[in-house]
Amino acid sequence: MTEQPARIAQTETLRIAYFEQGPANGWPVILSHGFPxxxxxxxxxxxxxxxxGARVIVPYARGFGSTSFISANTMRNGQQAARGLDVIQLAEVLELNRPILAGFDWGGNASCVAAALWPERVGGLVCYAGYDIIDVDAQRNxxxxxxxxxxxxxxxxQSERGRKCLTxxxxxxxRLLWYEWSPGWHFAEATFDRSAVSFDNPDFVDVVIHAYRWIFGLEKGDSALQTLEARLAQKPPITVAAVTIDGSADPLxxxxTADHAGLFAGMHEHRIVAAGHNVPQQEPEQFADAIIKLRSWL
Incomplete structure (x- = not known):
C-alpha cells in the first residue's frame, strides 16, 4: 500500500495523508484505522x-503517519467529533458522493460519528464494533x-507519567496492545514495524493522550465542537444502512455488541468473526465482504 508516496488532501485543519486504490469513477469507500x-x-x-469496483481511500488519522496539522496553534485534539469531522471533510475535499465509511477502533468511532451526524453525506457504514459512539458521562462510572x-x-x-511512557x-x-487485543494472532515483527513508523508523527502523543483524557471527562474538547458532542450525547440513531462486526476473541x-441493534434505524446486519480486535488485518476477506454486502443494498 505504501510503495507510492501518500497523497495529501487539505481540510480546514489538517493535511490528511491518504492512499487510494481502484478506479477513479468507482463507488467510494473510506477505510479508517484506529489506535495503535x-x-x-x-x-x-x-x-x-x-x-x-470501489474507489478506496485509506487515510492516516490525525496524529498518525504523515497527516499533519496546518497550524502550530491548532489544538491537538483527539475527541470523537473532531475525528468524525475529519472523515466528512476528507470526503468533501475529494468530492466523494456519499461514500461508504468503514473502520475499527478509533476509525469505527469516527465513522459512526460521521454517519450519525451527517447521514445525508454517508452512503453506508461498516463498523467494528457496534454503535461505537462514546458516552462520556457513562465513562465516569x-x-x-x-x-x-x-x-x-x-x-x-491520565497521568503525566503515562504521557512520558507513551513518549x-x-x-x-x-506492540503489547496488539498482542493483548488480538490473542492468537501471530503477526510478524515486520508487520508491526510497518505500522509503528506511523507512531513517530510529532503529534501522536498529544492526540492520543488528549483522546483518552477527554473520554474520561478530564480534559476539555474544542469549544467549537461542543454542539456536535451535545448531539452525540443524545445517542442519535444511525439511519444509514449498516453492517456491524464483533471479534469473538476481543478482550475489549x-x-x-449485538445488543446495540436498537440504535440502528436503517437496514442493519450484525456479524461475529473469529478474530480479536483488529479484524481488518486478521480477517481481511470477511471485513471486505461486509463492505461488499452493504454495497449490494444501496
Whole structure:
C-alpha cells in the first residue's frame, strides 16, 4: 500500500495523508484505522474492494503517519467529533458522493460519528464494533474489574507519567496492545514495524493522550465542537444502512455488541468473526465482504 508516496488532501485543519486504490469513477469507500494501528490494517482489504469496483481511500488519522496539522496553534485534539469531522471533510475535499465509511477502533468511532451526524453525506457504514459512539458521562462510572484491567493503558494515560511512557516507549507499549487485543494472532515483527513508523508523527502523543483524557471527562474538547458532542450525547440513531462486526476473541468487547441493534434505524446486519480486535488485518476477506454486502443494498 505504501510503495507510492501518500497523497495529501487539505481540510480546514489538517493535511490528511491518504492512499487510494481502484478506479477513479468507482463507488467510494473510506477505510479508517484506529489506535495503535495505521493504514496497513487495510492493505489486504483495499485490493479486494478495488477489484470489486470501489474507489478506496485509506487515510492516516490525525496524529498518525504523515497527516499533519496546518497550524502550530491548532489544538491537538483527539475527541470523537473532531475525528468524525475529519472523515466528512476528507470526503468533501475529494468530492466523494456519499461514500461508504468503514473502520475499527478509533476509525469505527469516527465513522459512526460521521454517519450519525451527517447521514445525508454517508452512503453506508461498516463498523467494528457496534454503535461505537462514546458516552462520556457513562465513562465516569466503573466497569467490571476484569475489564478495567484490560483498560490499563487508558488509566496510565491520565497521568503525566503515562504521557512520558507513551513518549519514550511508544513502540513497546503499542506492540503489547496488539498482542493483548488480538490473542492468537501471530503477526510478524515486520508487520508491526510497518505500522509503528506511523507512531513517530510529532503529534501522536498529544492526540492520543488528549483522546483518552477527554473520554474520561478530564480534559476539555474544542469549544467549537461542543454542539456536535451535545448531539452525540443524545445517542442519535444511525439511519444509514449498516453492517456491524464483533471479534469473538476481543478482550475489549467481552460479550460483543449485538445488543446495540436498537440504535440502528436503517437496514442493519450484525456479524461475529473469529478474530480479536483488529479484524481488518486478521480477517481481511470477511471485513471486505461486509463492505461488499452493504454495497449490494444501496
Amino acid at each position: 494501528y495505521d493504514v496497513h490494517a487495510f492493505e489486504q482489504v483495499a485490493p479486494i474492494l478495488a477489484g470489486a 466503573p466497569v467490571s474489574a476484569s475489564l478495567e484491567r484490560v483498560f490499563w493503558y487508558q488509566h496510565l494515560f 519514550a516507549h511508544r513502540r513497546e507499549l503499542c 468487547k467481552p460479550g460483543g
